[in-house]
Amino acid sequence: xxxxxxxxxxxxxxxxxxxxxxxxxxxxxxxxxxxxxxxxxxxxxxxxxxxxxxxxxxxxxxxxxxxxxxxxxxxxxxxxxxxxxxxxxxxxxxxxxxxxxxxxxxxxxxxxxxxxxxxxxxxxxxxxxxxxxxxxxxxxxxxxxxxxxxxxxxxxxxxx
Numbered sequence: 001x002x003x004x005x006x007x008x009x010x011x012x013x014x015x016x017x018x019x020x021x022x023x024x025x026x027x028x029x030x031x032x033x034x035x036x037x038x039x040x041x042x043x044x045x046x047x048x049x050x051x052x053x054x055x056x057x058x059x060x061x062x063x064x065x066x067x068x069x070x071x072x073x074x075x076x077x078x079x080x081x082x083x084x085x086x087x088x089x090x091x092x093x094x095x096x097x098x099x100x101x102x103x104x105x106x107x108x109x110x111x112x113x114x115x116x117x118x119x120x121x122x123x124x125x126x127x128x129x130x131x132x133x134x135x136x137x138x139x140x141x142x143x144x145x146x147x148x149x150x151x152x153x154x155x156x157x158x159x160x
Contacts, residue, residue, distance in 0.1 A: 001053055001054070001055040001060060001091075001092070001095055002053070002054060002055070003051050003052070003053045003054075003095065003096060003099045004051065004052060004054070005049070005050070005051060005052075006044075006050040006051055006052045006062065010052050010059070011040055013052065013059035014040065014043065014050075014052065014059070014062045015036050015039065015040060016059070016084075017059060017061065017062055017082050017083070017084045017085075018039050018040075018043060018062070018082055019036070019039070020085050021082050021085075022034055022039060024146070025145075025146045026118065026120070026121070026145060026146065026147070027118050027121050027124070028080075029116060029143070030042070032146070043062070043064060043080070044064075045064075045066075047066045047067065048064040048065070048066045049064060049065045049066065049103070050062065050063075050064045051063050051064070051065070051096070051099065051100075051103075053092055053095060053096055053099075059084060060083065060084050060087040060090065060092045061081065061082060061083040061084060061087065061092040061093065061095075061096050062081075062082050062096075063079050063080060063081040063082070063096045063099075063100055064079060064080050065077060065078075065079050065100050065103055065104060065107075066078055066079075067109075068113050068115070075108070075109060075110045075111070076109060076110065076111045076112065076113050077100075077104040077107070077109035077111070077112040077113070077160075078112070078113055078114070078115065079097075079100050079104075079112065079114070081093055081096055081097070081100075081124075083096075088123075093123075093124070093127050094127060097127060097128070097131055098131075100112070101131070101160065104160060105160050109160055110159065110160055111157060111158060111159045111160055112133075112157070112158050112160060113136070113155065113156070113157045113158075114128065114133065114154075114155070114156040114157075115155055116139075116142070116143070116153045116154075116155070117153060117154040117155075117156050118143045118145065118151060118153055118154075119138075119143075119151050119152040119153065119154055120145060120148060120151050125154070125156075128156050128158075131158065132158055133156040133157065133158040134156065134157060134158070135154050135155070135156055136155045136156065136157040137154070137155040138152050138153075138154055138155075139152060139153040139154070139155070140152050
């Protein structure tokens with residue numbers, strides 16, 4: 001599997017991964033009826049370095065890397081990750097996380113922070129914790145899960 005910078009020609013493949021995740025509404029604070037154009041504009045927002053994980057020409061995952069904040073907080077990285085639903089359990093998220101940590105270090109970031117990890121997303125939390133991310137804060141009832149109602153969101157942090 002290789003991870004490379006995403007190109008405009010990758011928009012269809014990236015939307016095909018984002019759409020089911022965003023429509024499910026279980027892990028991202030994105031409107032479940034978001035339009036393709038708006039979703040891609042958010043994913044490729046200015047300041048985002050967007051990557052595509054692929055294997056044999058098939059898109060397996062995508063992530064973006066950016067500064068978490070501006071000014072005094074610009075030394076902390078932030079990422080968003082989506083794995084193709086059919087590719088879950090293949091190590092795609094781990095490969096993207098490892099790639100993002102290397103990229104963040106090479107860009108001079110001193111830490112990485114995930115601002116809003118939905119507490120029911122146990123698969124992601126287990127991966128982040130296995131790479132020494134720690135819960136820096138818990139936001140009680142901050143996410144309205146479509147099946148479970150109000151659940152906590154976590155702020156997770158790792159020094160690089």
